[in-house]
Amino acid sequence: RKEVEQDPGPFNVPEGATVAFNCTYSNSASQSFFWYRQDCRKEPKLLMSVYSSGNEDGRFTAQLNRASQYISLLIRDSKLSDSATYLCVVNPWTGGFKTIFGAGTRLFVKA
């Protein structure tokens, strides 16, 4: 089992749709969680951190479920510019560095 797993997609949605991605992680000791966005052939960039209480940034909402060991990203009112690959990132912080990137979920938003 991979340490961080994501549905690779692609998710094809129309503008204005709501879309949700899930990411599961295997290490129950994981302490910090992030979503990054990567445009085609570009570098990944932080989209948002994921806190235990959940957090929202405009149209984006991130949730953490420690009991089931998954994090989610919800995008409301999708825009064409949201088309990208979304990477789930988990850091166990258990003795040494080990940030783990998921392989990413591709999103295409269509006009």
Next chain:
Amino acid sequence: DADVTQTPRNRITKTGKRIMLECSQTKGHDRMYWYRQDPGLGLRLIYYSFDVKDINKGEISDGYSVSRQAQAKFSLSLESAIPNQTALYFCATSDLSRGPSTDTQYFGPGTRLTVL
């Protein structure tokens, strides 16, 4: 100017050649990383450095070496390039001073390496 820069941006080389990829940052971060990205596999850590005197192997360090010349510079070398090292290589930096929940990684633009 970009905070994290990588040179070259693209490189085509032949099997057996020695290649160096360079990374510079102006963010003042102590931590620097080298990753490679292959389709469907996500980012995989090659080497990381928490300060100038600290170098650590990542999950796929075989065939690679690194040098941390200064706080701002971290280079990756392929001593004898092979075709399966064809990939997109990213350098990244981070600052842990405010704790693990803020350990955001800042990536350079990437180097696309092709080994023929």
